[in-house]
Amino acid sequence: MDNKSKKQIIIILGPPGAGKGTQASLISDKLGLFYVETSKIIEHKVMRAEQGEVEIVDGKDYNLLAEKKLWEEGIICSPLLVAFWINQKIKELAEQGESIIFAGSPRTLPESKDIMPVMTELYGKENIKIVLLELKAEDSIWRNSNRRICELMRHPILFNTETEDITMCPLDGSKLIKREKLDDPEVIKVRLKEYEERTLPIVEYLEGQDYIVQKIDATPAPSIVFNNVLKAVK
DSSP, X not given: OTTGGGOOXXXXXXXXXXXXXXXXXXXXXHHTOEEEEHHHHHHHHHTTOOTTOEEEETTEEEEHHHHHHHHHTTOOOOHHHHHXXXXXXXXXXXXXXXXXXXXXXXXXXXXXXXXXXXXXXXXXXXXEEEEEEEOOHHHHHXXXXXXXXXXXXXXXXXXXXXXXXXXXXXXXXXXXEOOTTTTSHHHXXXXXXXXXXXXXXXXHHHHHTTOOEEEEEOOSOHHHHHHHHHHHHO
């Protein structure tokens, strides 16, 4: 694509609760990137699935109700199915001339091997920037156990002493809710295990493919993390 050097992709990786979505949203607003939230794409596809509904990828049938069960249990959905959905979105946005920021995608090695070549072909390796947010497991469990999102726009609300008693989103006025099942402490432990075993190996793979992965401590306040992420991707 002739103008690919003018466009970029930013990928933010990290464990559950590291603030991937928060940082992606902030960076999207700051730099004018299209924010693709993989979890929302998956959630949209599987949470409305009906009995017998399938998605066919490379001749293989994926039962969407079975994928929904994996999602609710904190287990990563079938990698090649997720890669198929993400590649569709990348191609659509590239055609529109959009720069993109991803939160938490790719999630597995098979996804990476399917998604990264498409990104590289359409945007150029030099225009792909990757950030890994690092957070201890105990902090991840605490953050996710206390996380609430707004019912309308589904953005997370920072949990602290000032927000713990509010019940309505201060941005759009909708009810604050917990993500059913996904943020239960036991499910979070499963998600962390999935991250350690299936997502972290991506970093070594990406570095082996000559992508630069910049690592940032996700422990401080979101504003501090944001400034560090911004420095890393500029």
